[in-house]
Amino acid sequence: MSEAIDVFARLIWWLLLPPLLPGLITRVKAWVAGRRGPPVLQLYYDLARLWQKGVVQSRLSSPAFLAGPAVAWVAILAAAMLVPLGPAGTTLSFRGDVVLVLYLLALARFATTWTAMETGSAFEGMGAAREVSFAVLAEAALMAAMLSLAVQTRSVSLSTMLAPFPGPGAVLLAAGLFTVLLAENCRVPFDDPNTHLELTMVHEVMVLDHSGPPLAVVLHGAALKLLLFAVLLTESVLPVGAIRPAVGMVLLVVGVLTIAVGVGLVESLMARLAFRRVPLLLLTAVLLCLFALLLAWQGGSVTP
């Protein structure tokens, strides 16, 4: 019975909280620019409105056009359910679940790009190509980061990997994972979520042809992915799982909020990078995570 309540509470966290983050980010951006900005709960209203609308589907596209967003959303939610929530741990934890999380995120990306190409639109094909080519480096960075945590804790299960303090490599990991977070969620130095110029968009252009409930699912999935990465980043840098439960939970929430504010500040203070400069920044993230791995490996050999 308590298992069921636990899963239910987790579902509520992962389903209800995500749309808060984009709202917070827009609020921070509006505050820096001296505007009033939309309410923090704007995305909830948008989702509710989209849910009541009808679906328009191109005659060229197959039923996979509707299945894609659903597959992506379920994959991201499944990955999120495997990520431990600070002191609360996970309901389902097994050896190698970190690999499953990485692959579920990759599956979500596959479903999104597949759907983008369903309509045969050149713009969406371009967006899909960009998404996949950026992902090559972003996934390498994420894998290097997870590998460094695995080497540090000598475990391949997320709940033990993320619990302790990752040692001196924490700063490197924080910088690398924050860059990955920005890239994976198509935030500013990589992609401008507010732009309406199809030639320069990455994620937004892939979902141009969606409407109604599928678009709501896509938007919720994007917010969910942002929260997932924020939680992952907070837990890999701070010893959220190793201290008293109440403090750990507060630390987790504060960490996620700080990341949201940080993303908002980055978006207000930086311009989007030119496309040919993006690989350099992502490569820097890969190197940061690789050096964290090197540090974990060297530190492990000195003090076993």
Add this chain to the structure above:
Amino acid sequence: MNLNVLIGLAMGLNLLALGSSRIPSVIRAMSVQGVLLGIMPVLLATELDWHVAIVALATVTGKGLVIPALLRRAMRAVSIEREVEPIVGFELSLLLGAGATIGAVATARWLPVLPEHSGTLLVPGAMATVATGFILLVGRVKAITQVCGYLILENGIYLFGLLLIRSTPVLVEAGVLLDVTVGVFVIGIIVDRIQRTFDSLDTRKLTALRE
């Protein structure tokens, strides 16, 4: 431990110099690295004597202030801000530099160093910095960036020399620093001459014969 943090920072600055296309940020990376290198002998010494203090002070002023100021002056005189088309691309040089750093850290434990230096990153840091200097010297086409590469190479050698700081006379250190400063001074003049003769700082043009 503190020394290792400083050397780690210097290694990070290596990568920053390799990855940035703007010449001012390469100069800044180099000068911050010079200041870090100047602080190291103070941390390395067991007690603070005048020898160490002079070396530290001379290094910080020379590498951190004088040489960068000379280079910025030269850069302003020829009004060049960016490295446009390097021979070795930024991504590739960053990868090469990271490979050199990882290789240096991985192989350093097999090198026969004194037991008191075996715990520090001095030797891998020196090797990585020298490699960075080489990559910048070979892979960039603008004269000012090549000078930065040369100076980073010299930083690497200085890092290696820290192993022997107790047995090096202060006169040698002073001589090296003076040589480097004069070298940069001369290069500043040469850069100006290249700019006037060729209307460009592309050193590849120096290899073509003209009437």
